[in-house]
Amino acid sequence: MKLCGLHQRKKQQILQRPYRSCGRSTTRPSSPWNRLIDGEITSKPMVLFLGPWSVGKSSMINYLLGLSDSPYQLYTGAEPTTSEFTVITHGEKIRSIEGIVMAADSSRSFSPLEKFGQNFLEKLIGIEMPHKLLERVTFVDTPGIIENRKQQERGYPFNDVCQWFIDRADLIFVVFDPTKLDVGLELEMLFRQLKGRESQIRIILNKADNLATQDLMRVYGALFWSLAPLINVTEPPRVYVSSFWPYDYAPDTSRELFKREEISLLEDLNQVIENRMENKIAFIRQHAIRVRIHALLVDRYVQTFKEKMSFFSDPELVFQEIVDDPDKFYIFKSILAKTNVSKFDLPNRDAYRDFFGINPITNFKPLSAQCSYIGGCLLEKIEKAITNELPALLSSINSGKQPGLSSCEATGCGEKPKNRYRKN
Known part of the structure; x- marks a missing residue:
């Protein structure tokens, strides 16, 4: 197993912390004259996954939700597999929802997507499932960036759709793997759209156990070299280095580093959820x-x-x-x-x-x-x-906070999520 003992307990504790809802929230629209609908105002925090094709975005979501090797896992493969924008939310039972249904339902936060046309709605799909983490957050998987494909070949305004999700995301994971560090026009456009959202960006160097330690250090440096012209901020974004899937790390790799990085990412995700009320009021x-x-x-x-x-x-x-x-x-x-x-x-x-x-x-x-x-x-x-x-x-919200763990965090509240042990 990759994680055991203290790491598993830490991971379980993070995922079962209680979700604090303030009842109202907001989004960060790119234009001040955009109308905010009720569904957007009351939406959960959104975590957006972006990056080149086949870097492990869907596999990472499968792992975080414990869907790997289950009938409900997102389809993955070495070739470009995700051609839709997939929204994973909480529901009483597992079911899929067509994009046209999501856009027609004004109670959802995705009805404004109808403005991008029917071709896009055919590339939008929602998945509901009864998962503890999804009670607190919504995941959005996106089609991989393919540098040799023009936007018009997708049949809908891909960059505009990405901007819509970027404007509403509370946390943005930009995923790379060691074999796809080159920056082309479409990726450069993506980072231009992320301008001003640097505090929400987290860089994921996935599939890190495919490399020996010395090679990993070189790839890490090459990643920063490639991204330096695109992220013009004084403080670099947080980079997580690990392999986010349920299988054991390759031998003779930095296992302890990968474990700590995964726990840090889960803490980061939890922090966004815990600070939801403050973030929403600020926005x-x-x-x-x-x-x-x-x-x-x-x-x-x-x-x-x-x-x-x-x-x-x-x-x-x-x-x-x-x-x-x-x-x-x-x-x-x-x-x-x-x-x-x-x-x-x-x-x-x-x-x-x-x-x-x-x-x-x-x-x-x-x-x-x-x-x-x-x-x-x-x-x-x-x-x-x-x-x-x-x-x-x-x-008033900040003054009502108590230091340390709440009683729920210390002892657990309600139903505990099922332990997700990694496979050998």
Whole structure:
């Protein structure tokens, strides 16, 4: 067996820790005008698996859920096998759900995926199963990156779909194996999409027991060499080195290191679940900041449009001039003069050309028109939530935490998960 004694007990303890639900949560949409549906707000933490084909993403999920060699395991193989986005969630019984059903159910957090078209929904599948870990987290397996395949060959906007999941993931495992360290255009695009999400990224060097210790050190260095231009942060991401499958490690390899790395990964996963409430509140506040800035920008566009319009002006030409060159009219600079607005939070200027192409500017009223004597101003309510209410809620949760293990963590609560012993 690969894990036994203390390691098995540690692993079991991690997976049976109680799940604390705050009832409401949020996502981190890439655009402030994205609507959050109820299913997204109340969703469990999402763990996303990305990486090249045949690096062991599906095998890793099978191992974490104890599905290996069972009738319900995700299909794996040496060739590219996963062509669908597979969402593994908790359910009372094991069953699969078609993508069109997931998109049609507004109670789920995946109904917005319908915007990517029917071709994509045919490549989306959900799997429900009664597993203790899935009561606390949702896993998403993705098609492997194939550098010689163009996005249009997939039949749907692959990068846009990946971005949707990235924006909503609480933890992102980017999986490599020692034979697939080269970086091509599709992988480079993926890391560009991960920009700003470095704190959620974990790099997995899988199948590490295929190498002797000296070769593994060289591969580890080569991995960082390949990723250095793509992850431009002062602190490198956490890298886990092990073989995440149920079989024994190869002889004469770093067995103790692999065991410790696996326990560390499980602790990391548990930490994301334990910090769910704090993370969700922080992300709600982050989204509120984006909404506030977006409202201020649209209001500024509206004001500028009305100021430049005259009786003889062509509305389309006037507004086209404003959208094409917002700096000429100090659209964005005027927002920076507002309180608590950082230049680093300002969205892309080009995004508003697309936004107003879908939403005509004549549909919007000034923010001053959104105030009433009884209800107050909508913008003031958002500012109050950002400045006072959400930080106070976060403080109240942190102050209620007790150091050390809870009684459930110390003694176990409810049904204990079945021990998953590794095979020889």
